[in-house]
Amino acid sequence: MEQSDLILLQQKVGMLRAEGKYQETIDAGYKLLEIGMKLNDYKSILTAYMNNAASYYSIGAIEEAFENIDAHKELSDKHGDEADRLGTFNILFLLYEYNKEYADAKRTLKTTIELSKKLSHYNITSNAYSNYSHILLEEKDYNKALEMAEQGLQYAEIHEPKSPILKFRVKLNIAKSHILLGNVKESAALVQSMVDDPLLNSFIREKSQSYILQAIWYEEQKMYQEAFDSLTEAKVLAESYNDVHLLKTIQQKRCEMCDLIGDFETGYLVQKEYIELLNEIKDRDLAMSALKLNIKHRVAYIEGKADRDGLTGLYNRNYIQRKTNQWLNAAQETGESIVCIVFDIDSFKSFNDNYGHVYGDEVIKSVSKACSKALRSDDLIGRFGGDEFVVILRDTSLEDGFRVAKKLLKAVRNLTLTIENKSTTITVSMGVANNITSNASDFIGLFHSADNELYKAKENGKNQIGIG
Structure with a gap:
């Protein structure tokens, strides 16, 4: 606009x-x-x-x-x-x-x-x-x-x-x-x-x-x-x-x-x-x-749309940030561990370049569905932007967060998409961090720590998990 x-x-x-x-x-x-x-x-x-x-x-x-x-x-x-x-x-x-x-x-x-x-x-x-x-x-x-x-x-x-x-x-x-x-x-x-x-x-x-x-x-x-x-x-x-x-x-x-x-x-x-x-x-x-x-119902509908990503139906960046900050504020009192998992699709640009953006959108939607099914109902997953996703786990240790990340990695590896009569596999790279080891007090700090681990996973060959 x-x-x-x-x-x-x-x-x-x-x-x-x-x-x-x-x-x-x-x-x-x-x-x-x-x-x-x-x-x-x-x-x-x-x-x-x-x-x-x-x-x-x-x-x-x-x-x-x-x-x-x-x-x-x-x-x-x-x-x-x-x-x-x-x-x-x-x-x-x-x-x-x-x-x-x-x-x-x-x-x-x-x-x-x-x-x-x-x-x-x-x-x-x-x-x-x-x-x-x-x-x-x-x-x-x-x-x-x-x-x-x-x-x-x-x-x-x-x-x-x-x-x-x-x-x-x-x-x-x-x-x-x-x-x-x-x-x-x-x-x-x-x-x-x-x-x-x-x-x-x-x-x-x-x-x-x-x-x-x-x-x-x-x-x-x-x-x-x-x-x-x-x-x-x-x-x-x-x-x-x-x-x-x-x-x-x-x-x-x-x-x-x-x-x-x-x-x-x-x-x-x-x-x-x-x-x-x-x-x-x-x-x-x-x-x-x-x-x-009437206004209450209309606003609930509008707010629901405002919190959701239009392509995948997952929560968007604004909602994830707002909700995570609420959890982190509470965690300062309770001492609970909040885990952030950041991941993106390996070589995603090649999907868009070779097959077009419409197919690229289908890849994003498929990854979002597979990961959503692999999570618990009270886990938070959202699309951060482009092909990047964020998962927030409340009251979860860093070790358990790593296990959840492996589960997500496997769910994406098991995906098979067909294009032009050819089967295409998808992989992702992930970074995992929590508020305790990173000393993060807000979403930006926690995300930055997990994103650094994602960068390390990319540098080490992709299709794997970095944890810090």
């Missing part, structure tokens, strides 16, 4: 998520992930993880969202830049807030503020302060919430290009802090100016939130009818863009206001609307559950 095509796929993933097409985003994200891993393109991998995390969050699949965030953070720490790390913290906040893990949310926001200031991404700084204020409002720390929101406004004002809606969103928390602190005059003037702001003609969600804010102000003054009327305005706006979860909050408050007013007739009608809304939310949640289940 050309670099320009890869960039287009990155852009497609982001566009699909922006359009709310979460299943398509996740499918495209895993395709981008697969290609990125093959090409060692870290930016593509990070883009895939980030957009998949946000998509999983949007459909309520929080566990899967965290898995993608963890993978993003791990790769970002090793190969990403500071902007990639900032993206990680942004999405982490949403997940912590969703689970009401406010201590973790605040810790993440502090890091976001520090990093965004360093990068001069002042829109993110402003949002982070605003989100911090929101958490503090939930914790009823109104003075601190006001302080954080005011800092958010300062950074919104220095952000370039100018963004009036960025400043407005921070003001929502400033106004709410003033209301809950009992600053009647300050909050009244601020709320009224926000409700009347012509900017909101283009931002309906923020306009509905302004009316909710106005209702909170009226409720604090025990002006329950006015609070109900403001909530009704918010309801009409929320219905216009079909935000059922915001509507749920509004309808709950409208029911409360009817009780406080003593208007039971209106209260009955609002309660009826509320029940209908809950049924709609239930239907949507069922549809979302079906979507999550």
Whole structure:
């Protein structure tokens, strides 16, 4: 794939998520992930993880969202830049807030503020302060919430290009802090100016939130009818863009206001609307559950393909490396021996040169089948690339690993392929090593040791095993 095509796929993933097409985003994200891993393109991998995390969050699949965030953070720490790390913290906040893990949310926001200031991404700084204020409002720390929101406004004002809606969103928390602190005059003037702001003609969600804010102000003054009327305005706006979860909050408050007013007739009608809304939310949640289940099965299929070699059906290099590293990490605690067997087909180039690549592919497939049958079900075998294969044996001594290698060598020797009415035999050369004698702590180190033994076997005449 050309670099320009890869960039287009990155852009497609982001566009699909922006359009709310979460299943398509996740499918495209895993395709981008697969290609990125093959090409060692870290930016593509990070883009895939980030957009998949946000998509999983949007459909309520929080566990899967965290898995993608963890993978993003791990790769970002090793190969990403500071902007990639900032993206990680942004999405982490949403997940912590969703689970009401406010201590973790605040810790993440502090890091976001520090990093965004360093990068001069002042829109993110402003949002982070605003989100911090929101958490503090939930914790009823109104003075601190006001302080954080005011800092958010300062950074919104220095952000370039100018963004009036960025400043407005921070003001929502400033106004709410003033209301809950009992600053009647300050909050009244601020709320009224926000409700009347012509900017909101283009931002309906923020306009509905302004009316909710106005209702909170009226409720604090025990002006329950006015609070109900403001909530009704918010309801009409929320219905216009079909935000059922915001509507749920509004309808709950409208029911409360009817009780406080003593208007039971209106209260009955609002309660009826509320029940209908809950049924709609239930239907949507069922549809979302079906979507999550569908995505889970599709992703399992995509991941399965991503881990397999297209020609042989064996595991590919990425999976072998990932799994072996997991086993080696565990082995550092348990002291178990992990054996690596590396082998390739002797004189494989001659098969391609004399008979063509199609026949060469048949040779590779035949070797992979014969070796797979000779191994235990829990042994790991994969195609490393070209005509080279890797076998990983867990909890196996170097001597037992050598015995397995001899078994594989014999299985390949017993192969007979017919081409142009002539029988052709196949042999392989092998190298065997384990983590203990090689002192290897990761796949690369272990593979390198076994590959050195393979080289010795080739130098000594092929069709044999080197062991170290």
